[in-house]
Amino acid sequence: MIQTDFLVIGSGIAGLTYALKMAERFPDKKITVVTKAAADETNTKYAQGGIAGVTDFENDSFEKHINDTLIAGDGLCNEKIVEIVVKEGVQRISEIIEWGAKFDKDADGDYMLGMEGGHSEYRILHHKDVTGKEMERALIEKVQQFPNIEFHKHWFVIELITQHHLGYLVTKSTPDIQCYGVYALNTNTNQIEKILAGTTLLATGGNGQVYRSTTNPAIATGDGTAMVYRAKGRIENMEFIQFHPTALYEPGVGGQAFLITEAVRGDGGILRNKKGEAFMERYDERKDLAPRDIVARAIDSEMKITGTEHVYLDCRHLDKDKFIHHFPNIYEKCLSIGIDITQHQIPVAPAAHYSCGGIKTDEWGRTSIRSLYAAGECASTGLHGANRLASNSLLEAMVFGHRAFEDASRLPQTSIDPALIPDWDSAGTTDPREMILITQSLKELQLLMSDYVGIVRTNVRLERAMRRLDLLWEETEKLYVSTTLSPQLCELRNMITVAYLIVKGAQFRKESRGLHFNTDYPEKSPILQNIVL
Template identity: 75%
Template sequence: MKTDFLIIGSGIAGLTYAIKIAKKFPDKEITVITKASPEETNTKYAQGGVAGVWDEEKDSFEKHIQDTLIAGDGLCNEDVVNIVVTEGPERIQEIIDYGASFDKEENGEYSLGREGGHSEFRILHHKDVTGKEMERTLIAEAQKHNNIKFIQHCYVVELITQHHLNYLVTKSTPNITCYGVYVLNHQTNKIDKILAPITMLATGGCGQVYRTTTNPKVATGDGVAMTYRAKGRIENMEFIQFHPTALFKPGESPAFLITEAVRGEGAVLRNIKGEAFMEKYDKRKDLAPRDIVARAIDSEMKKHGTEHVFLDCRALDKEKFLHHFPNIYEKCLSIGIDVFEQMIPVAPAAHYSCGGIKTDEWARTSILNLYACGECSSTGLHGANRLASNSLLEAMVFSHRAFTDVTRLSEEGKLEKAIDYINNIHLPEWNEEGTSQPKEMILITQSIKELEQIMSDYVGIVRNNIRLERAMRRLDLLFEETETLFKSTQVSPQLCELRNLITIGFLIVRGAQFRKESRGLHFNTDYPNKSNLLQNVIL
């Protein structure tokens, strides 16, 4: 199969890009591949909202920029921060024009929320399901364009590069080029080729590498892992953001998120003794950046030997809470907690990857004709810690910038040349010679459990050198076992996800080992201070 534009992933990044391309190039075919249904993405689970400067009398671009830089703990790319903050409101307006509904006050003005690390009220939201509303809007808009084709329940196995033409490809190989992907077709159980002159990776996050995560089952780091195997540049994977307040309910996956906006409305974190503790850790108390709040909760849990702390919403305005957070109220009620009478048990859960596929300011990766956008990318915006509600903003800004760059290629005649090349290139079929059906799924499922335990116990909110060394030794063994299985058995989505998750685990641990300092989301007790001031860890 051949297509003009190939997009892997159907969240806010992939669909924003697809819609813009479809409008600009109505005679070109855009193919969007999803491994589940189009709406099952990280975007759908984003509760809090999208940050943007709307009230210019009280807020400013400079304030939003400074909040982002402070949260990023000295590792943000200041040019990128400026780009995202200043271009963001225009991108938000576009999705509003598509039909997205954000909450408003009685006077018709947007109801702006505030979350940890923000100095002003600037978060636009749709109750407590903002991501779901934005995803709904984008799918509806995409379906208006006949040249956008969705392929559902199709698993991407590998990026196709010169490696598949029998060239030796290493990290230092110049002009590594992406020609498309190999995909596992669930209907035929065979691996097919999809070739494209331009490929966009919008594959989302990697939270499933941890035992407890707010991410859906599809968040297995596929884009990052595939790019690493294709010798693309990956950076800053050690910075995994743990959301401080996931509902504590052992065994539930994904963990239900209690949005930071609840604390923005005045909810207070309390330990098992009922004591408000955040003032001991930061002068911003419950609205400190996420890395600080997550470490504070982790400290209180260890100090008191508990598995959770509490979020106290009892003093909040009932009518306002029910209006803004209806899903949180219903979820808590379903497990016997009335938030106006009882405190909510919460604990940190793996939430967001601040690193990923290294891109430039136009979403271009180190591999030619390959773009990356959304959580799978590392644009330089987040640095060592993401400011709340900047992720949806980043995805929209960089998908637009990728579209702008593709438009430039078209105007320069390079797009048609790439299309001609794809139409004439001969690439091999996937080689399954010597493989057989897997005899026992336990080999895969048990390895996933081992991986989750390794990452959660050794590479969590707080780390040290011994834990990281242990994690790497165990990951090495899992890698060897899984690669042997991959070479000897027919490919399945479960095996591919395990392989990708092990690669993600390796990248997180390797990045953490290189970073001999504590910064942002990476806290190593052997280096409690910012001693090295190390810049980006590129792998």
């Protein structure tokens, strides 16, 4: 058993911002960070484009950034939260610069600000095309300066510990559900251990692996969202899955897709179909710089019309030296598969990218479960509404990592007699005889979600998806109770839960809004609502 003052699940920008501030505020307290892979293997690391923030007050303003966010969110943003993130985000950006993050500057020493879809001004700070990786580097180096931060790498968190584990009946209507910590599998020893904490923060990232093609790394399996749902916490707006319009199309290559950042279109890249037509003007007056939901649906439409599996991003007219300076990794990746961007167009197709919904939180990152906070992509703060504005995610993660820290540092911590918390009960379980039972179910899950619950949906597709999910859930639960736990089995179980929440949210939403487009309800409803599950 491990006891700690502040427990952080996840080591991306949200989790490390919180851990760093706690360690600095309370040098005599213990902060424990648990991550299921290496410390830097997070969704943050793969964020290419940059971080949105108002730093050029001569040409930009908070009001413009707020308005852009509200327009992208298609009527479902919480305006108070949008104002908080936009205004406080500038402080957080200054803070991470002080901690060592380096953003690109011009010859005069001024920050080079990029343009992305949905933005009305140049306001994206970036570090070439690896902004998230640079921010993660700076945070990890800073965190290492604090001896009271303890990392547990390659640990897989299985469940939140609540009154349920004390023998009480806990339901959605139970008042004051309390989090006491987690059960976690130490994959180095294969032992399941209790980690008890005064306060717990979930910063577990997204759930892109639910889909066959995603820009997310293999770790993005929706673990935090699934755990909170099983613990009877509130989840909302899961139907709003953002598909990045331009992932590199590589025939026969599965798993994580290489992202072609939106900033390439911000610098002048043009989307073209099989016939060579610049088609975006037919879908939106903002053309290639329309918000992501519009661009993704337009590409999906063009692919269906022409019967192709991709469209093209044309960068042949762009300045080669400038492209290589701003997007060195994209240039090298394309070159490695025989695409010279000065001679050839880049084949691209949409891929699952970001979950706008998740664990419902308030303005301080509090969840519906006491002593449990959530920040980053796993949280639904109200910022994104029905569609996230490009480059607002890193900003949100820092703002709510900070806000959760401020709130948690003011409140009394939970305490419980450790003897009351039972050890994990694995009696009667045996090692799985065939991993194919897990791997094949995962393939089925990703296939049905991609085919039935993608960019464009119908009632029939959603019904089929739900029936197949029911069967996968039943089969996986039998494995869960009868076999020794492994990260692969736990991830499959979590992804089935997340998929269920996405489909259920999509079935409840009787309209088309933002990232959710159902051809049976092509119009927006005059009644706005968040779908809380």
